[in-house]
Amino acid sequence: MRVNLSGVEWKNPVTTASGTFGSGREFAEFFELGKLGAVTVKGVSLKPWAGNPPPRIAETFGGMLNSIGLQNPGVEAFIRDDIPFLRGFNVNIIVNVCGNSIDEYAAVIERLASADIDMLELNISCPNISSGGIAFGTDSRLTHEVVKRCKAAARQPLFVKLSPNVTDIAEIAKAAEAGGADGLSLINTLVGMKIDIRRKKPLLGNRVGGLSGPAIMPVAVRAVYQVYKAVRIPIIGMGGITTGSDAVEFLMAGASAVAVGTAGLINPYAVIEVIEGIEQFMQNEGYSNIKEIVGCAHNE
Amino acid sequence: MINSNNALILKNEQVARDIYVIELHIPNITFICRAGQFVNLYTGNNAMLLPRPISICRADKNRGVIKLVYRIAGKGTEIISRMKPDSLIRVMGPLGNGFKLEHGKVALVGGGVGIPPLLELAHALRENDDETDINVFIGYRNNETFLLNEFREICRHVDIATDDGSAGFHGNSVDLFKNGDTTQADFVYACGPLPMLKSLSEYMRNRADRLFLSLEERMGCGTGACMGCAVKVRDGANWVYKRVCRDGPVFTASDLLFDIEGA
Numbered sequence A: 001m002r003v004n005l006s007g008v009e010w011k012n013p014v015t016t017a018s019g020t021f022g023s024g025r026e027f028a029e030f031f032e033l034g035k036l037g038a039v040t041v042k043g044v045s046l047k048p049w050a051g052n053p054p055p056r057i058a059e060t061f062g063g064m065l066n067s068i069g070l071q072n073p074g075v076e077a078f079i080r081d082d083i084p085f086l087r088g089f090n091v092n093i094i095v096n097v098c099g100n101s102i103d104e105y106a107a108v109i110e111r112l113a114s115a116d117i118d119m120l121e122l123n124i125s126c127p128n129i130s131s132g133g134i135a136f137g138t139d140s141r142l143t144h145e146v147v148k149r150c151k152a153a154a155r156q157p158l159f160v161k162l163s164p165n166v167t168d169i170a171e172i173a174k175a176a177e178a179g180g181a182d183g184l185s186l187i188n189t190l191v192g193m194k195i196d197i198r199r200k201k202p203l204l205g206n207r208v209g210g211l212s213g214p215a216i217m218p219v220a221v222r223a224v225y226q227v228y229k230a231v232r233i234p235i236i237g238m239g240g241i242t243t244g245s246d247a248v249e250f251l252m253a254g255a256s257a258v259a260v261g262t263a264g265l266i267n268p269y270a271v272i273e274v275i276e277g278i279e280q281f282m283q284n285e286g287y288s289n290i291k292e293i294v295g296c297a298h299n300e
Numbered sequence B: 001m002i003n004s005n006n007a008l009i010l011k012n013e014q015v016a017r018d019i020y021v022i023e024l025h026i027p028n029i030t031f032i033c034r035a036g037q038f039v040n041l042y043t044g045n046n047a048m049l050l051p052r053p054i055s056i057c058r059a060d061k062n063r064g065v066i067k068l069v070y071r072i073a074g075k076g077t078e079i080i081s082r083m084k085p086d087s088l089i090r091v092m093g094p095l096g097n098g099f100k101l102e103h104g105k106v107a108l109v110g111g112g113v114g115i116p117p118l119l120e121l122a123h124a125l126r127e128n129d130d131e132t133d134i135n136v137f138i139g140y141r142n143n144e145t146f147l148l149n150e151f152r153e154i155c156r157h158v159d160i161a162t163d164d165g166s167a168g169f170h171g172n173s174v175d176l177f178k179n180g181d182t183t184q185a186d187f188v189y190a191c192g193p194l195p196m197l198k199s200l201s202e203y204m205r206n207r208a209d210r211l212f213l214s215l216e217e218r219m220g221c222g223t224g225a226c227m228g229c230a231v232k233v234r235d236g237a238n239w240v241y242k243r244v245c246r247d248g249p250v251f252t253a254s255d256l257l258f259d260i261e262g263a
């Protein structure tokens, strides 16, 4: 089950999707965090961010919309409170970084240079903030620019998280690779809306939100398949993964590892069930190494 | 310790129009839960992923059974209402912080499906101190009341209101409370729709530090991880968003800003 992503050893190819796992505290009540390949924490910004007005959650068919708006206490509080907690477990730490400007992204990454963490994930794909975020991830020139700046500041491998809300995700992926990304995470949520028909207006306080959960999985698998063909750097695949077989689809499409998000909000053991499900699949099908599965759907 | 597992449904019955009582055999939650905490119920339908948070109405620690009272508010609670005794439902809990148990003269003010958690609270207050003077002011839509006898068994004073005047006081639970609270209660606990909680907070603005409100908000996980259920809470001269599920659902009224839309 071991995988190596940009020089970092994972005991299995499964992590948590940023923003759905906090910094792991809530989940540590359910299982030993050391069972995971890595913990990806919620988005961290330079200064504390208040987040968006409620309601922030809406249920949709087979999925959910969220408009949290990256509420977080800022990088200083993260370093002080969360890293020591997570270091109590034998697990890789991936820090998801958000910002409103290239300078802000770079400042967070500089601050994390001396922190005891294993990988960085640059979130240029959040649909829930008014400036920055997704604006970078939907323009290949800006993607290249922000990745280049951040890579120069980074002391840990830098993964770049891509948005599916683009015409050609492969083009953005190539721009991130050219900017120096060590790997890619995909996908972030799809921009969506729900109308409250009794109040005759959008249900979410922020009007729009990000769609996640099983409903988006085919879109995510397609994105991974497409990007795998376009770049040489490793991919962490995510979007709707609930079971081991779901995860195997992503691996076959070309992901070297996967992340479980929404499913874990609903069933805290989902991420463990995904790890066990992959293991079971490998046993049943006679695989001994994840590498044999990664991208195999391309050898038709 | 939060548990997430299947519970056996012992009973699931309608007690008033759109109002159901469900009893679940789930010892690991029953033994550790406190008044004011809630559980997440899951419909088991993959199209409806999110939990339905429901307050604990009564915990029978001897039998390991919790009782919940819920209103059919949409498709999820409708599915739950059709679940049969002897079948299983996935439950997570106990979630949130309970009510802080005070002494002296206390008032419990509840409206609609805000009434159920006040029953477990009444028991907890009574068990904590049998001198506590518990006064209950609860409002229903009409004369199809529920839980009334259970309150009368343990509380000295139980007043009811109905929106249509078909039983008790004609009006809502807050007006009922204003009329009845002639010698002011030392502490007031309330649960119900947001406009009700807001009007009660306005009425009690001079003693808002003695008013404890149990809030509702749309939730993602219920455990605090997703930051979905935000409520504005005072933070010095400023404010921050706190989580209803993990930091609440009970808040002291003096800490709340109430500039929430729809309130």
Ligand SMILES: Cc1cc2nc3c(=O)[nH]c(=O)nc-3n(C[C@H](O)[C@H](O)[C@H](O)COP(=O)(O)OP(=O)(O)OC[C@H]3O[C@@H](n4cnc5c(N)ncnc54)[C@H](O)[C@@H]3O)c2cc1C
Binding pocket: A058, A059, B038, B050, B051, B052, B053, B054, B055, B056, B069, B070, B071, B072, B073, B074, B075, B076, B077, B078, B113, B114, B116, B117, B215, B216, B217, B218, B219, B249
């Ligand atoms: C802490 C807490 C305790 C609660 N206790 C009770 C109780 O004891 N009895 C009771 O009848 N109701 C209670 N509620 C409200 C109850 O959770 C909702 O009525 C229920 O989730 C509606 O689900 P639905 O599928 O029928 O409605 P739908 O409108 O179809 O639900 C769609 C989505 O919105 C959410 N939602 C809708 N209304 C609410 C609401 N008012 N609060 C939170 N989420 C909502 C649902 O959970 C679901 O995710 C409580 C809510 C909270 C937050």
Ligand SMILES: Cc1cc2nc3c(=O)[nH]c(=O)nc-3n(C[C@H](O)[C@H](O)[C@H](O)COP(=O)(O)O)c2cc1C
Binding pocket: A017, A018, A019, A020, A042, A043, A066, A068, A070, A096, A123, A126, A161, A187, A188, A189, A211, A212, A213, A214, A216, A238, A239, A240, A241, A259, A260, A261, A262, A263, B220, B226
């Ligand atoms: C409540 C919530 C919060 C999220 N917060 C973040 C975040 O802070 N940073 C980020 O890059 N992605 C965030 N995401 C996106 C997820 O990490 C993931 O990319 C997406 O939800 C798809 O995976 P899933 O369907 O398994 O949830 C969030 C998603 C949800 C549901």
